Amino acid sequence: xxxxxxxxxxxxxxxxxxxxxxxxxxxxxxxxxxxxxxxxxxxxxxxxxxxxxxxxxxxxxxxxxxxxxxxxxxxxxxxxxxxxxxxxxxxxxxxxxxxxxxxxxxxxxxxxxxxxxxxxxxxxxxxxxxxxxxxxxxxxxxxxxxxxxxxxxxxxxxxxxxxxxxxxxxxxxxxxxxxxxxxxxxxxxxxxxxxxxxxxxxxxxxxxxxxxxxxxxxxxxxxxxxxxxxxxxxxxxxxxxxxxxxxxxxxxxxxxxxxxxxxxxxxxxxxxxxxxxxxxxxxxxxxxxxxxxxxxxxxxxxxxxxxxxxxxx
Amino acid sequence: xxxxxxxxxxxxxxxxxxxxxxxxxxxxxxxxxxxxxxxxxxxxxxxxxxxxxxxxxxxxxxxxxxxxxxxxxxxxxxxxxxxxxxxxxxxxxxxxxxxxxxxxxxxxxxxxxxxxxxxxxxxxxxxxxxxxxxxxxxxxxxxxxxxxxxxxxxxxxxxxxxxxxxxxxxxxxxxxxxxxxxxxxxxxxxxxxxxxxxxxxxxxxxxxxxxxxxxxxxxxxxxxxxxxxxxxxxxxxxxxxxxxxxxxxxxxxxxxxxxxxxxxxxxxxxxxxxxxxxxxxxxxxxxxxxxxxxxxxxxxxxxxxxxxxxxxxxxxxxxxxxxxxxxxxxxxxxxxxxxxxxxxxxxxxxxxxxxxxxxxxxxxx
Numbered sequence: 001x002x003x004x005x006x007x008x009x010x011x012x013x014x015x016x017x018x019x020x021x022x023x024x025x026x027x028x029x030x031x032x033x034x035x036x037x038x039x040x041x042x043x044x045x046x047x048x049x050x051x052x053x054x055x056x057x058x059x060x061x062x063x064x065x066x067x068x069x070x071x072x073x074x075x076x077x078x079x080x081x082x083x084x085x086x087x088x089x090x091x092x093x094x095x096x097x098x099x100x101x102x103x104x105x106x107x108x109x110x111x112x113x114x115x116x117x118x119x120x121x122x123x124x125x126x127x128x129x130x131x132x133x134x135x136x137x138x139x140x141x142x143x144x145x146x147x148x149x150x151x152x153x154x155x156x157x158x159x160x161x162x163x164x165x166x167x168x169x170x171x172x173x174x175x176x177x178x179x180x181x182x183x184x185x186x187x188x189x190x191x192x193x194x195x196x197x198x199x200x201x202x203x204x205x206x207x208x209x210x211x212x213x214x215x216x217x218x219x220x221x222x223x224x225x226x227x228x229x230x231x232x233x234x235x236x237x238x239x240x241x242x243x244x245x246x247x248x249x250x251x252x253x254x255x256x257x258x259x260x261x262x263x264x265x266x267x268x269x270x271x272x273x274x275x276x277x278x279x280x281x282x283x284x285x286x287x288x289x290x291x292x293x294x295x296x297x298x299x300x301x302x303x304x305x306x307x308x309x310x311x312x313x
Numbered sequence: 314x315x316x317x318x319x320x321x322x323x324x325x326x327x328x329x330x331x332x333x334x335x336x337x338x339x340x341x342x343x344x345x346x347x348x349x350x351x352x353x354x355x356x357x358x359x360x361x362x363x364x365x366x367x368x369x370x371x372x373x374x375x376x377x378x379x380x381x382x383x384x385x386x387x388x389x390x391x392x393x394x395x396x397x398x399x400x401x402x403x404x405x406x407x408x409x410x411x412x413x414x415x416x417x418x419x420x421x422x423x424x425x426x427x428x429x430x431x432x433x434x435x436x437x438x439x440x441x442x443x444x445x446x447x448x449x450x451x452x453x454x455x456x457x458x459x460x461x462x463x464x465x466x467x468x469x470x471x472x473x474x475x476x477x478x479x480x481x482x483x484x485x486x487x488x489x490x491x492x493x494x495x496x497x498x499x500x501x502x503x504x505x506x507x508x509x510x511x512x513x514x515x516x517x518x519x520x521x522x523x524x525x526x527x528x529x530x531x532x533x534x535x536x537x538x539x540x541x542x543x544x545x546x547x548x549x550x551x552x553x554x555x556x557x558x559x560x561x562x563x564x565x566x567x568x569x570x571x572x573x574x575x576x577x578x579x580x581x582x583x584x585x586x587x588x589x590x591x592x593x594x595x596x597x598x599x600x601x602x603x604x605x606x607x608x609x610x611x612x613x614x615x616x617x618x619x620x621x622x623x624x625x626x627x628x629x630x631x632x633x634x635x636x637x638x639x640x641x642x643x644x645x646x647x648x649x650x651x652x653x654x655x656x657x658x659x660x661x662x663x664x665x666x667x668x669x670x671x672x673x674x675x676x677x678x
Contacts, residue, residue: 203396203398205394205396205398206398206400206401208365208385208392208394208398209392209394209398209400209459210400210411211364211365211384211385211386212363212364212365212385212386212390212391212392212412213386213411213412213415213459213463214386214412214415214416214463215386215415216386219415224400227402228401228402
């Protein structure tokens with residue numbers, strides 16, 4: 001009798017797999033941990049060499065991220081009296097005072113509006129198009145689908161100049177609507193193709209059953225197809241959001257004030273004395289949160305095989 | 314409940330002609346079988362009746378009303394799919410009540426109707442369960458529940474037992490037939506299984522290549538097939554075909570097989586040339602005195618009966634005889650046919666010749 005088993009790995013194999021997983025996790029998470037750590041360092045610790053693994057944590061970077069400050073002479077600082085808030089107190093140690101809020105909150109809000117706005121639009125249009133391509137006889141269907149995909153056959157930035165000129169003459173430069181439109185246009189092909197795949201997988205009998213049960217085509221789509229496409233919609237939404245959220249090149253080119261998103265803003269954070277790395281890291285950390293939360297929220301849909309077992313194939 | 318009438322129904326998918334001019338009538342309360350091999354157009358016919366496909370031409374009447382171009386939801390019918398098509402994101406109760414919700418019934422009435430159906434189908438204990446974990450039989454019952462809950466004019470079923478295990482199939486077939494009798498509902502049932510069709514149907518339509526080959530009661534179709542296709546498709550083993558060159562006159566009742574004379578029912582048609590004698594395996598007896606004989610090449614024992622395969626000058630034939638009747642391989646056995654049950658086919662067209670025996674069945678359809 002040998003103890004060899006096809007399905008159950010041996011103890012040594014399990015150890016080996018475990019070590020590999022941990023190693024991989026460390027490698028992929030290291031930059032993330034570095035960024036999060038830097039956000040809590042003092043400017044001096046942030047640029048210390050060799051890098052400091054153990055340091056005294058401070059939220060100075062976060063305070064700097066959300067404020068604009070100015071350096072004042074020692075005697076003036078004294079004349080101001082005791083600082084009234086904890087963050088005032090924190091910055092005064094460095095001989096500066098807070099003069100107002102920074103634009104980070106505004107840029108971050110822009111990112112939220114543009115990122116989620118284009119994701120919603122992508123999903124709505126993508127689902128409708130994918131459903132039509134999947135279920136109806138569309139003339140030149142294959143050609144149309146290929147054409148839709150072909151919009152992704154070059155890097156979008158290759159058409160930056162025409163888009164820049166178009167946006168300028170249409171008055172879309174530096175507007176939320178313009179950026180939402182642009183990101184939707186770039187992501188829509190991905191969304192149509194991904195969603196078509198998911199909708200193709202849903203047996204057409206469900207809709208037919210609903211049609212016979214007295215529902216209209218739209219009700220059948222809305223009440224029967226959509227709930228089963230949730231898995232696909234969730235993963236497509238994550239892809240769309242991640243792209244729109246992280247997009248840098250077009251944001252730099254097309255936005256400057258009103259509709260500027262966080263990615264072009266964060267690197268421009270300059271402290272009172274040069275580049276403020278802890279503030280930049282703090283900005284990057286906060287910037288990560290929405291996509292992380294969104295992905296975690298939708299994770300259960302990604303994992304749940306909602307159509308499992310209802311149809312025998 | 315309603316009568317359903319199909320007139321010259323035709324369906325083309327691009328250049329492919331799926332159904333060619335079908336006509337038949339399903340009487341009120343009938344259990345009606347659409348039988349045929351895969352690709353014969355039976356499912357397409359049913360889908361046109363249900364409103365899931367639009368006919369290319371022809372008419373469909375449900376309860377006297379022409380519905381060919383109407384939406385499925387306007388036809389007041391229920392459909393049971395082969396794969397059940399239970400809504401996977403709803404539990405059993407929601408699945409069954411779904412057609413009622415679309416009709417705008419109030420909650421108490423929906424609950425009452427669902428309870429009634431659950432009782433009929435004996436699925437009260439699984440009402441709150443998700444449909445994903447149900448066994449095949451329970452899924453089938455839920456699908457039936459969803460169909461009967463709205464008391465439609467007619468039920469359409471597309472191979473509803475096709476996805477079930479063989480042993481369970483038999484049981485569900487009985488249950489289905491009992492349910493039909495209890496509800497008295499007009500039911501159209503698509504199947505490729507001739508046994509299922511014979512067992513359950515009041516009437517059968519046999520289709521092949523988009524054409525209605527024959528339409529009638531199971532026994533009429535079994536005994537008096539209108540074409541060679543029907544004769545071969547129905548019955549297991551199928552009808553034996555003995556090809557011969559010969560002639561038969563109006564009023565003639567004899568043909569010549571391998572130099573021996575065989576009595577057949579009195580013919581109402583005159584035909585000369587390539588003909589086929591059709592004989593069911595159970596419609597022949599072993600008789601040493603018979604002039605037409607065959608050599609035994611195989612014997613299959615089936616309990617009370619046996620299937621004996623014999624080699625004759627007109628091809629191999631299978632005989633179903635009581636298993637106590639001795640038949641040894643290589644033995645030469647005389648065969649006597651039951652005259653009243655024989656059918657002669659035109660070998661070229663495949664159509665049965667009308668005779669005294671089958672004229673009652675063949676003349677109306």
